[in-house]
Amino acid sequence: NDEEQKRMVLCIDRAAPFVVEGGETPLFENGQPSGYVNFGMEFCNNFEQERVRTESFVNLLKELDLFEVREATFTPRNADGSAGAPQKIAEYFAVSEDKLKALPVEKLAELRDNGALGQIYAHLVSLLGWDRLIAMALTRTAQQPVAANA
Template sequence: MTDTTAASPLQGNVLFYAQPEPLSLEVHGALGVDAVDKPYAFVAQTNLVPVMVTEFAPAALSYPVIFVGENKQPVAVMALRGGENLFVSEDGEFRPEAYIPAYVRRYPFVFANDDAQQRMILCVDRAAPFIKEGGSTPLFVDGQPSPYTQQAMEFCNNFEQERLRTEAFLKLLTDMDLLDTREAVFTPRNPDGTAAAPQKIAEYYAVSEDKLKALPAKKLAELRDNGALGQIYAHLVSLLGWDRLIALAFQKAAAAQPAAGNA
């Protein structure tokens, strides 16, 4: 098992997007979307998916929610190593009980900055396999964005607001110096049942419970009143999910063994 943060694909802000293009009637007027039963194959090789602060509580029911990289990006951990996902099948189906982050649900649309015009531009990933010429749900109708595209634009607008809210939350954690490095450790068993040497499976940033307890009452009240304290507790509770990830990894390895033996 490898260090989770070392395998992070979160460089830049276009994870999953292979060919993002500014959406326009001239270029994309004939395109549409075909419904897909299992549309999330693009997530199947990604172990870390960004989450917004307001998603911490629902995401915590499925994944560890940790902070990674120089910018302390909050992410849901979906596998113990890069290049795989224990919650998404290769053909693109999420486990039915798993929370699907908004970062995934907004695909294939995304906002990009137009620095020259100081505005946001809606882009679409032209490489998305379910976007096709003459797709059943058009992107444009009568020369105007279709209801589907308008809904996507509203979702991306809301996502942008949540992204700004998440940045403010991270600034709060940084200003209060609440984040520390932490390790996720697994202790395997020897054949005789005794504990073997512990193995580090990830290193990441998390809120320090000791630092949180040491805050002055006024600062704790500030976190409580602005809603940040609830998000912090959701993050801390989510860290219990490392055991679930380890169990899923062993299940996947065990399921693959018979196939390897018959090869």
């Protein structure tokens, strides 16, 4: 971002191995940015707009003091089938359902009307995926061949 002039700047690394003079995909056509460059600029603009929206959403959640620190844990099974010692996989911030429920009705209506409440519930539902994600990671690890000692 060029904050002084309130614009975004698209830069091209001419030293990148896939940027070559006279390549298949031109960056300019008739002195104007090509469709490829325009697509890249549109992607960057959309990305920036979503970044700003996300930042605003997170700031709203902070202002309402809805975050709490949570941990994702995994409890492995011992060889005899009993539960092993729980292992912390990640620590992260999440919306507290208790804090959300404690908000005044007017604030909940405001969140509903501005679309934030739907996003909050989408976030809460996505948290249910931790167990599935951990199980997928363990399955992949178990399927990887053990490296042979040289």
